[in-house]
Amino acid sequence: MxxxxxxxxxxxxxxxxxxxxxxxxxxxxxxxxxxxxxxxxxxxxxxxxxxxxxxxxxxxxxxxxxxxxxxxxxxxxxxxxxxxxxxxxxxxxxxxxxxxxxxxxxxxxxxxxxxxxxxxxxxxxxxxxxxxxxxxxxxxxxxxxxNEIEIEKPKVEKVAATDLGSIHLGVVTDGTNSLAVVGRGLRSINQGKAKALAELSAVQSKCEKYSRCWKKLQATKRKILRKTDNQTYNLLHQAANEIVGYCEEKQVSKLVVGDITEINRNKKKKSSRRLNQEMGLLSLGVFVGYLEYKLAAIGIELESYSESYTTKTCPACGHKHKPKGRQYRCPKCGFTGVRDEVGAINLLNKFLNKGEIKPQFLVPKGNVKYLRPLKLKRFAKRSSPTDTGQPSIHVVCADG
Ligand SMILES: [Zn+2]
Incomplete structure (x- = not known):
């Protein structure tokens, strides 16, 4: 020493x-x-x-x-x-x-x-x-x-809610300003995929199973599936990034999302083929998964909450009615609003009031900013002409 x-x-x-x-x-x-x-x-x-x-x-x-x-x-x-x-x-x-x-x-x-x-x-x-x-x-x-003393998290938490739908992939709101991430691109990917696969299957049905022609068409199908899957995941990542960006900007501490398992249950009763095609439940689950881990990385919590009646209830008077189209119009008090924004705001209202949608508590003012997560390139896919002289097919993904 x-x-x-x-x-x-x-x-x-x-x-x-x-x-x-x-x-x-x-x-x-x-x-x-x-x-x-x-x-x-x-x-x-x-x-x-x-x-x-x-x-x-x-x-x-x-x-x-x-x-x-x-x-x-x-x-x-x-x-x-x-x-x-x-x-x-x-x-x-x-x-x-x-x-x-x-x-x-x-x-x-x-x-x-x-x-x-x-x-x-x-x-x-x-x-x-x-x-x-x-x-x-x-x-x-x-x-x-x-000696590290754990600093207590601020008690006042700011909550935002998001409604996940098909046309708008997600509307996220803090009660004042809303952001709509437009999911039309997703719909066109899925529609294009379904159409392309159907056309290929039609041609394939004319070939002998496992023949050279059949195998070629099968390979084309797989290629389309791979491509559309990648496009879907890419789109979902970007959309999730937009929502996460919104939460970060608004200094949100918790994001409430509609319970997807619940949507699944409701859809079973009244299965709508069109809706399922538009926004597969699978990709909705993937999307929530992306949101969860991306939010966790910046310290924001994600909580799923029952969204029953959130799209039906009028935020101004509490009247329940099922809206038609993209607008919500209340037949009782005359309130009008964007349907998906109403859904998101009602979900926030319901979460903050412990399960009750209080009329006049949060009334949407229509401050919705629309964002397209990704500019989609139209993709044209031409299958190789087959030896049997089948007509070549054009598979075009139309933009919704
Ligand atoms: Zn009303």
Missing amino acids: TDARSEAARLWNKMVKLHLYFRKRNKKWPTQAQFEKHFARKFRLHSQTIQALIEKFFANIETTRVNRANGNKKARYPYKEKTYFNPVWKGQHIKQQLNYIVLPMGIDPHTRKRNLGISIRLPKDIPNGKIVQAELAFGKLLLTIQ
Whole structure:
């Protein structure tokens, strides 16, 4: 221990002398980085200890320089010759073993062998926390212990809700401003896919099963499926990014989405082939999955909540009626609004009022911004002409 303290003094004294040399001759002062390079691996101290002492020396120099510049001419740069100096260990290279603290001493500059570290028994009543600094003073060890206190999350949470539909892939709202991510592209991908596959199947039915012609058509089908799947996932990623961007911008802490398992159940009763084709339930689930992990990455929670009656209830008077078309028109009070925005706002209303859609609590004002997540290229796919002289087919994906 005494050895470490005198070795630290040796380093300190060398720094004092070297810095004085430059000051005396009015030369450009050496920088901390130059000192680090100069003194590295020349002392029987751990490299991090050497660095910590150099850091301390330069902090000292800087304080004196500022004091002198401010008119305090009595302030002196480090000048004292020391017999002992407190070596310092920082952060990771302080090791703790059971109730001992181990302070490494680095590699001997002459023998190139690892020096024996200093181990000191810690008292039993040491405060909780991580030892971030240890300073070896005369007859005592000074420890800096950092105790991380968990900062409580702000109690006031801002909630946004999103309604997932087919025409607008999602409308997200905080009650004031809404964003609609348009999902028409998704519909056209799915429609194009269905049409292309149907046409190919029609041609295929004329071939003998597993013949060369049949296999070629089968390969084309797989290619179309792969392509449309990639387009779908790409579109869903981009749409999810738009919604996540909205939540981040509005500093939302929680996003409420309609419970998809519920949609699934309702659709079973009254299965609409057209709706299923427009927005497959599978891609809806994938979409919610994307939303969840993308939101989690920026610390926003996703919660699914029952969306029953959210599209039917009038946000102004509470009257229940099933809207037709893209607009919501209340036959009782005359309220009109964008259907998907009404759905999202009602979901938020319902979530904030614990399951009840309170009339007049949140009334949509029609501040909807429409965003198309992706400009879709029309894709034209021509199958290779078959040997049997079948007519070649054009598979064109029409934009909705
Ligand atoms: Zn109404």
